[in-house]
Amino acid sequence: MTHPFDSPDDDRGADFRERRRPVKKRRGRKVLIAVGVVLALVAVVAGGYLFNLARTFDSGSSKIEQAFPDESTRPKKTDTSMNILVMGSDSRGAAASDNAGATPTDQRADTLMLMHIPADRKNIYTMSIMRDLWVDIPGHGEAKINSALALGGTPLMVQTVESIFQQRVDHVAMIDFEGFKGLTDALGGVTVNLNLPFTSNDLKGQSFAPGQHTFNGTEALAFVRERHAYADGDYQRVRNQQEFLRAIIKKSTAGQTLSNPITINNMVGAVSPFVTVDKSFDSGAVAGLGLELTDIRAQNTVMFTLPTGGVGTSTDGQSIVLADPNAINDISGAMASGTLGEYVAANEFENGN
Structure with a gap:
């Protein structure tokens, strides 16, 4: 089982990754990017204002005209649960919609998550x-999963995920990290606890000491x-993203935020231009889902990482992460039976909230 912060692209080799591997617990990567925050915000505001909020999201976000593969290739829907495929990237300002659609692109997803909302709508599980x-990338043979977007656009990425888990993807969302900037400012700043100091490469000459810092949007980004x-590069970046997102979720679901419709509207308005969704995920669909999720709070969002079979090397020399067929089968079955929460608890995944 690989440590969820380990990247096969890291140049320190498999031995270093082996030493980092936890013995008893598999810590989830827990990267709930901004579209998850938007979903949670929409979920906690009811009535007529909810529809107005959804319209703000609808008018600000971009749409993917062709997000799904041919119907003949897809699993059938058997219950009322919902699965949302979330793809994240750090394009440093490029519009997410530039690389969305049905045609192959040179874009690969930096972050890939499957958000599962059970039929009872009591929790949101983000894997x-x-x-x-x-x-296996359908029609292309074996490859890294994020290459599906480059090989066949959003429909091939959806088809790949559906073929792995045998679960239908109901909606697709792409998000650019740039959306964090406006989201943070709309909240009036976000307080983050830094465990390690750092000198920013984005903000030349600006350093941050350990301890609590209230970041504005530019600093948060x-x-x-x-x-x-950082000495361990991407590993610490992922930890920082976790810390930041926990702070975002905590503040965005606080009573003083939820009771202020202007703040909520500003938050959704700030992040939605950096979100691209399938064309069926419009204001009506968002508002309808939100009414079903009115009781969702931070403690109801559970985040974990798909267990893997370790790291390895492909026949053509790529550093890869090996799949764990047993974990995939177990998770697929849990999603189908509505018992994903029991699976997560039984496997001692740590929730980032």
């Missing part, structure tokens, strides 16, 4: 999938991007 997971300042 991170390692971007270098070695899987620099914080979630930073990796060069």
